[in-house]
Amino acid sequence: MGRLSCDCGGGSPAPSRARRRAGATLAALLVGALAAPAPAAAHWQPTATVTAPLTAASLGxxxxxxxxxxxxxxxxxxxxxxxxxxxxxxxxxxxxxxxxxxxxxxxxxxxxxxxxxxxxxxxxxxxxxxxxxxxxxxxxxxxxxxxxxxxxxxxxxxxxxxxxxxxxxxxxxxxxxxxxxxxxxxxxxxxxxxxx
Amino acid sequence: MGRSAGAHVAGCTAPRARRLGVLALALGGTTLVGAGALSSWDVTADASSGDLTAANAGVTLLDANGGRFTTGVADLLPGDWFDRYVDVRNDGSGAGTFTGAVTATGDLAGQLSVDVRTCSAPWTTVLGVSTCLGTETPLASGSLSGAQVAVAHGEIRTGSTAAQHVRYRFTFSPSAPASVQGKAGSVAITVSNTLVGNRDRTGG
The missing domain is CATH 2.60.120 (Jelly Rolls)
Known part of the structure; x- marks a missing residue:
């Protein structure tokens, strides 16, 4: 236990710290998944356009x-x-x-x-x-x-x-x-x- | 001696016989394996999806009620108006929500307005009057001065029979100033069908 504590560089037990780290990672992934925009999908946008020319009359x-x-x-x-x-x-x-x-x-x-x-x-x-x-x-x-x-x-x-x-x-x-x-x-x- | 000889003989022939036996066994095994006589348990399950097809998107604007949208109008006088009839046909593989816009360009842009409406039946002209013999629904209206007028066509199913019958009525401002006399411009309509996936299609 003492060796593990030394290797981990802290006083808390290694299993507990590992669990917290894993939990934090999972939380980060979840938050990222919720916050990040959905992957951009291509838009298929067929468009049709028609035009008509116009002129105004002149008077004189x-x-x-x-x-x-x-x-x-x-x-x-x-x-x-x-x-x-x-x-x-x-x-x-x-x-x-x-x-x-x-x-x-x-x-x-x-x-x-x-x-x-x-x-x-x-x-x-x-x-x-x-x-x-x-x-x-x-x-x-x-x-x-x-x-x-x-x-x-x-x-x-x-x-x-x-x-x-x-x-x-x-x-x-x-x-x-x-x-x-x-x-x-x-x-x-x-x-x-x-x-x- | 005889026994010894025999033993000797036996001692000399036994390895050969073993080798022959092994060879025979190998040959026999090979033959059996080649003939498929040895059983093997090889269980495999295959599954294929149903046919997958990509969506097809398309839109076509069809002239209607005997007119052509591209027909020009010359010598507009203040207060003049004209109608353009268009059937919006969904050429895609599925129903879609359509949007559109009406724009005007040129020197007359600021003097034009538009009223867009749809009819559940094809538009007709009765005694020179634009007539909807079905249900008439306004889609959009507004001035074309400096901005486009957005048109929400709504959902249009595929095929010619489901085409949306649209009438665009353009009006040249009754108060158009003399400064636009003889000037030119144009009006245009655009209709789009935007398809975006990103949906769970597990159910088909």
Missing amino acids: DGFVLVSGGGTVSADRLGYSIGGPLTGATGYVDLVNTSSVPATLSLTVSMGTLVGVSPAAVCSVSWVPATGACPGSSTLIGLTLVLGVASGTYTTPAPVAPGGRVHVKVAVGAVLGGVTLTAHPPVARPAGERTRG
């Missing part, structure tokens, strides 16, 4: 001078022709620059109204050489309010992208000249687009 319009006099503004939203002492005729188109059909409209205004309206719309391009409308023409009616004559023309149906409203303005010597102003195009209402 603007004047393009076709022939004759007058000036289109830098933003293409205005056109003016004539002045106090000068008369002129201009052919200008309002172009639908949208990516979708849209209803276009423009307002004609002038400082005073003498005789009939100076602005008319043709269903097809005007013939500047003769001033004739090969299709059907519509005179843009003006109303005098507070000394300013104005009237608005709206296309009866949406105009296709790139489509045009053909306007002819023939003005005599008018104070302030004649001004055309383009309004924002109006597209269709929101709707279902499941079919693209």
Whole structure:
């Protein structure tokens, strides 16, 4: 016993110390088993993906001078022709620059109204050489309010992208000249687009 | 003498006879062993497991209700919406729990939202209206601005007849700013079936 105690380096009996050591080892193993994460298992993860492309519409319009006099503004939203002492005729188109059909409209205004309206719309391009409308023409009616004559023309149906409203303005010597102003195009209402 | 001679003879022949006897015994033993005449007790028991097969995992997204998910939509206007119909089919060897996600990318990502729902019967379109003739169950909904919308498809059994009929309704924000006019983007759906073992399969 004395020899065993000496060999073990302690005063406790060897069998008891061995049992404690074994117990401690077992406890450590149990704790480790409980605390350690489960072995990482491979994940089998089949995945399927599909994609659909989308684009947003763009809306816009603007004047393009076709022939004759007058000036289109830098933003293409205005056109003016004539002045106090000068008369002129201009052919200008309002172009639908949208990516979708849209209803276009423009307002004609002038400082005073003498005789009939100076602005008319043709269903097809005007013939500047003769001033004739090969299709059907519509005179843009003006109303005098507070000394300013104005009237608005709206296309009866949406105009296709790139489509045009053909306007002819023939003005005599008018104070302030004649001004055309383009309004924002109006597209269709929101709707279902499941079919693209 | 005779006896002595005999003894001598006997003394000379006895070892030879013993050797012959031993040889004969050896030969005989070999013959017996070769003929299997000696018995041996050799008890062996064999057992084989039943067939073991690894699981098979697979998922397929099938276009449904006459449409194609990949069909693009151009010229979206604020407030527009569109539906995409997909049947999620479990091509694996067993039922599984499926998860998915809906994402949007590009300049339109922040202006899109999605509503995901499933129908117990295939989706149909009646007089232009998306219709579920079975039981309709919402799965997920939310904005796709900067984050994906997670979809919990739940358990789907294997085979075509058990496919989950899903409708994704995407809406372009009614308040989308003019700054996104003409811009592009895309929407995508992903469906996964994650299989992890680590289970006691003693019972089969």
